[in-house]
Amino acid sequence: xxxxxLAVASTRPTWPDILVFAASAAVVLVGAVGVVTSRNPVHAxxxxxxxxxxxxxxxxxxxxxxLAAVQIIVYAGAIVVLFLFVIMFLGVDRREDVEVEPLxxxxxxAFIMLGITLAGIIAMLAxxxxxxxxxxxxxxxxxxxxxxxxxxxxxxxxxxxxLFTTYLFAFEATAALLVIAVVGAVVLARRPAVSExxxxxxxxxxxRDAVERGVSR
Amino acid sequence: MSLSAGWYLGxxxxxxxxxxxxxxxxxxxxxxxxxxxxxxxxANLTFVTFARVLNDIGGQALVFFVLVVAAAEVVVxxxxxxxxxxxxSTTVADDLHSLKD
Numbered sequence: 001x002x003x004x005x006l007a008v009a010s011t012r013p014t015w016p017d018i019l020v021f022a023a024s025a026a027v028v029l030v031g032a033v034g035v036v037t038s039r040n041p042v043h044a045x046x047x048x049x050x051x052x053x054x055x056x057x058x059x060x061x062x063x064x065x066x067l068a069a070v071q072i073i074v075y076a077g078a079i080v081v082l083f084l085f086v087i088m089f090l091g092v093d094r095r096e097d098v099e100v101e102p103l104x105x106x107x108x109x110a111f112i113m114l115g116i117t118l119a120g121i122i123a124m125l126a127x128x129x130x131x132x133x134x135x136x137x138x139x140x141x142x143x144x145x146x147x148x149x150x151x152x153x154x155x156x157x158x159x160x161x162x163l164f165t166t167y168l169f170a171f172e173a174t175a176a177l178l179v180i181a182v183v184g185a186v187v188l189a190r191r192p193a194v195s196e197x198x199x200x201x202x203x204x205x206x207x208r209d210a211v212e213r214g215v216s217r
Numbered sequence: 218m219s220l221s222a223g224w225y226l227g228x229x230x231x232x233x234x235x236x237x238x239x240x241x242x243x244x245x246x247x248x249x250x251x252x253x254x255x256x257x258x259x260a261n262l263t264f265v266t267f268a269r270v271l272n273d274i275g276g277q278a279l280v281f282f283v284l285v286v287a288a289a290e291v292v293v294x295x296x297x298x299x300x301x302x303x304x305x306s307t308t309v310a311d312d313l314h315s316l317k318d
Binding site (some may be wrong): 013017018020021025028029032033035036041044045048051052055058059061062063064066067070071074075078079082083086087089090092102106107110111114115117118121122125126138139140141155158159162163166167170174177178180181182184185187188189191 | 219220221223224225226227228230231232234235236237238239241242243244245247248250251252254255258261262265266268269272273274275277278280281282284285286287288289290291292293295296297298299300302303308311
């Protein structure tokens, strides 16, 4: 089966690890297929939650606890809720006809091309010897054990340390990116000024009509 | 010790392919967005796997930034979808062809 000759990862996995991987891989794949095949966008969003949860479990399995928590909070808690909000806000949660193929031959072509891509990736995994020699560009996952100073040395501490030292500029740039995204979303979702004016004119017209009716009475 | 990296990378490749197929096949803009999220998640899984195998925290830091960028992208993208729905009352990509006519 798949094997990859990387420098580490030579110790044998234990049974719980295999079980966790198998279960979460099944959850991830079922969810992914559900996103693509479900006709109702709400069902697709719920399948997406399933996939994101499975990926979070795989993150925990690979010593990325902080990222698993962030994955659940940001993806399942914010992004999918935003999706569901927009789906229900627009009222597009009706079933879509997935059998119709407007572009003739596009669907088989997509399957063939991506089948070739997948086969290429799998073949690369099965045969490649990815020894790059580029170990630890940034720093180890687990920091040095420093019990006397009482400093935390786990993966979360290391990640925080790197984010605020090596990646400080990128971190600040993401803050700017988020602000820009929020402003952009507000500008996009605002109703245009023209319709506001039209509404005001309509209201004024209704007022005038009411006054005229009062006079005629 | 968890499984060897090949299993995780193979799973990530599968999820990425499923997402790409959905992006090409589906017509609903919202579902196309969800497929992009699937592909981003597959890339994240690959990053975390290599972070573990190479014992390098840089991969996990990169995943953090991918999460932030994905959140920003979804916010702006869904804003565009809502604006477009107001004008054309559709979320089907095939109906958005005003430039063609």
